[in-house]
Amino acid sequence: MIVSPKIFYTHCYGKYAIPAINIFTLEQVIGLFRAGQKANAPFIVQMTPVARNYTHPDMLLGMIKAASKIYPKATFAIHLDHGNEAHAFDAIASNSFNSVMIDASHDPFEKNVERTRAVVIKAHKNNVLVEAELGVLSGVEDDLSIDEKSARYTQPSEVEQFVKKTQCDSLAVAVGTSHGAYKFSGGQGxxxxxLQDIQHRIPYxxxxxxxxxxxxxxxxxxxNKNGGRLNSSALGVSSDEITEAIKYGVCKINIATDLRLIWARVHREFFNDNPELFDPIIPGKSYMEACETFMLEKFELLGATGQVSQLKI
Incomplete structure (x- = not known):
């Protein structure tokens, strides 16, 4: 069942968070929907412009639509992640997205406001929510590559005016996380x-x-044991930090890198252990199961397990 993220956010604020999962492949979609239905947990399926270019938006949306029929009790929203105006307007016109993100965070404040407001006007006419971003995250994801020198924390003093001027529906903030597998290299977390200051200025x-x-x-x-060369000092967001962040109004938590790491691990291990095999279906099934297991654990961590029954839909 497709549900507006507004329903999710109203219900979860301060209590639990909605996992927003970037998808690229059929295996990820199946694993996610299996877990969502099994856990009776709400979730957001999201795709970046790179994902849309990789297969085509119609292909990704087709997989999501098919999964919703196969797993009819799965309750979710569909979101465009890190789009520009062209991406956002295309997603809005498709009548397939519940929300879109306009990422103008690299622009000066007033330019960010201007670009975000233009998307909000178009989106709200079509009952689509808008996620904006204030502050700049470092890291690498898809075609995004921001070094630490260019990253900047969200300034709490700006959030109230930004939300008021843009009329956006949710706000992505830069508070120490980063894209990709190399987070918190400075150790601050x-x-x-x-977050507390932001919540005080824009409560609920x-x-x-x-x-x-x-x-x-x-x-x-x-x-790495199976031929990888990933930096072993890579750090992510700890479980304690995630659960603590929920108390400060974090309603939506984006997850992409973890599923990519699982993909790399499953396939490297399989082909290393079975060098004579070449069938993609066998490791594909293992990846579906690994995605499902990962998501069930994530729903539990974020407090989302069982929450669909409590939603006012």
């Missing part, structure tokens, strides 16, 4: 004093945390 307004993957150390080791 999530800046909870910034949905906050979004990008770069929410845990980057499991065991996955890194297993990948």
């Amino acid at each position: 999530i800046q909870f004093q910034i 307004f949905p906050i979004v945390l990008h770069g929410g993957s845990a980057v499991n150390e065991a996955e890194i080791k297993r990948i």
Whole structure:
């Protein structure tokens, strides 16, 4: 069942968070929907412009539509992640998205407001929510590549005016996380004093945390044991930090890197252990199961398990 994220955010604020999962492949979609239905947990399926270019938006949306029929009790929203105006307007016109993100965070404040407001006007006419971003995250994801020197925390003093001027529906903030597998290289972690200040200035307004993957150390080791060369010092967002962030109004937590690491681990191990095989279906099934297991654990961590029954739909 497709549900507006607004229903999710109203219900979860301060109590639990909605996992927002970036999908690229059929295996990820199946694993996610299996877990969502089994856990009776709400979730957001999201795709980046790179994912849309990889297969075509119609293909991704077709997989999501098919999964919703196969798993009819799965309750979810569909979101465009990190789009520009062209991406957002295309998604809005498709009548297939519940929400879109306009990422103008690299622009000066007033330009960010202007670009975000243009998308909001178009989206709200079509009953689509808009996620905006204030502050710049470092890291690498898809075609995004921001070094630490260019990253900047969200300034709490700007959030109230930004939300008022743009009329956006949720706000992604930069509070210490980063995109990709190399998070917290400076060791500071999530800046909870910034989150607290933001919540004080815009109470009950949905906050979004990008770069929410845990980057499991065991996955890194297993990948490298089977020929990978990932940085073993990579750090993610700890479980304690995630659960603490929810108290400060974080309603949506984006997850992408963890599923990519699981993909690398499953396939490296399979072909290393079975060099005579070449059938993609066998490791594909293992990846579906691994995605499902991962998501069931994530629903539990975020407090989303069983929450569909409590939603006012």
